[in-house]
Amino acid sequence: MNEIELVINDRIAELLSLVQIDNLQFEVEKKDLIEATAISATGERTCLIKVEVRESTHSIYIPNILLPEEMRGLGLGMRMLWLIFSVANHFKYSLYLIMLTDSFRQRMLNRGALPTAQHDILQIVKNTNLYSKDDPNNQQYIGVRL
Incomplete structure (x- = not known):
């Protein structure tokens, strides 16, 4: 695992460690993708999410975001995107959402x-609004370290 993959892996694991939902545990690992x-x-x-880092093009691709019903409405999908974008931006990588449904594409x-x-x-850029009013931890991430 290279440095950017390690940081993304760690940030997602840290976020999911804050999620307290009965009968759910989380695992973050690097196989072909994170x-x-x-x-x-x-x-x-x-x-929940797959992340592909391509060092050759300094690009990150997210082909999958799928939250189980009990995780919806907490802002976790947007929070994961925000964390990954923050890491991508720090390492000067571009972030793309791929294989989008029409409805998710339009929302983004x-x-x-x-x-x-x-x-x-779609490309996620600094002006993309990744804020979620449903995320109770919004203030916690303002000073997130990489």
Whole structure:
């Protein structure tokens, strides 16, 4: 795992360590991609987010954000994007959302993500609004360290 992957892995793990939802545990690991997984008490695994770092192009791609029902409405999806964007920006990498559904694409365009030449790829930039009014930890991240 290279330095940027290590930092992304650590930041996602730190965020998920703050999440207190009964019967859910979390795992963040690097396989081919960095993957954060929610594990229920029954052992059911749900991939929350996948992150691909491409050193050759200084780009980060996120092909998957999927939160189980009990994790929705907490602002965690936007918080993960914000953390990854902060790391990408620090290391001078570009961040892209890929393989988007039309509805998620439109929501992210409304938040200021930039369209690219490909319909299902958006770039997250400094002006993209990754704030979530539903996130009870917003103030905690203002001075986040990398």
